[in-house]
Amino acid sequence: EAQVTQNPRYLITVTGKKLTVTCSQNMNHEYMSWYRQDPGLGLRQIYYSMNVEVTDKGDVPEGYKVSRKEKRNFPLILESPSPNQTSLYFCASSPQGGKNIQYFGAGTRLSVL
Amino acid sequence: GEDVEQSLFLSVREGDSSVINCTYTDSSSTYLYWYKQEPGAGLQLLTYIFSNMDMKQDQRLTVLLNKKDKHLSLRIADTQTGDSAIYFCAESLSGYSTLTFGKGTMLLVSP
Numbered sequence: 001e002a003q004v005t006q007n008p009r010y011l012i013t014v015t016g017k018k019l020t021v022t023c024s025q026n027m028n029h030e031y032m033s034w035y036r037q038d039p040g041l042g043l044r045q046i047y048y049s050m051n052v053e054v055t056d057k058g059d060v061p062e063g064y065k066v067s068r069k070e071k072r073n074f075p076l077i078l079e080s081p082s083p084n085q086t087s088l089y090f091c092a093s094s095p096q097g098g099k100n101i102q103y104f105g106a107g108t109r110l111s112v113l
Numbered sequence: 114g115e116d117v118e119q120s121l122f123l124s125v126r127e128g129d130s131s132v133i134n135c136t137y138t139d140s141s142s143t144y145l146y147w148y149k150q151e152p153g154a155g156l157q158l159l160t161y162i163f164s165n166m167d168m169k170q171d172q173r174l175t176v177l178l179n180k181k182d183k184h185l186s187l188r189i190a191d192t193q194t195g196d197s198a199i200y201f202c203a204e205s206l207s208g209y210s211t212l213t214f215g216k217g218t219m220l221l222v223s224p
Contacts, residue, residue, distance in 0.1 A: 004155075033211070042216030043156075043201065058211075090155055099144055100205040102212055104155035 006105035023091030135202030
């Protein structure tokens, strides 16, 4: 089954404790992206990747890191999480060109205390 | 710059039609999309329309595009309680994979 898998689905952590949210897709998509969703603000893009070893900042990259060493994986790293990073995070992937249809993971709800 | 605007909330009765509206600013948009987010879930593509089309129909869904006014709408016929969700409008530009999303419209369908 074609899917985008995020782990974990739920995470509670404390300020300053490094964490990684993993994202994996099995559709051989070139493009992958991370978003955060906050009430009243909709979806905001954090980082995206056009292909392996190619990453770029989105609209709200501060406090986040990403890497794209393999085509299928695009982890989101919070080196020193802060309470303002409490949010619902989504990973998405899409094939390059064409209709640009993005496929989303089920989301990771993160709480930073 | 790019901006996508939607009304935040819509309430309808079961069986009525729902119309969710969206405006966008970038006339270079190639594709426009409607995504649905059910509670506790990720976004799921409902439908999309290519910018050279005026209308697209898919079962209970009708998408209308007015390029002159940069206005996109999603009509859901015979709305059911299972249609209660947040609906996101999004646009993409030619050659770019990045989508710009609106803030989402929460649709509440009452019995």
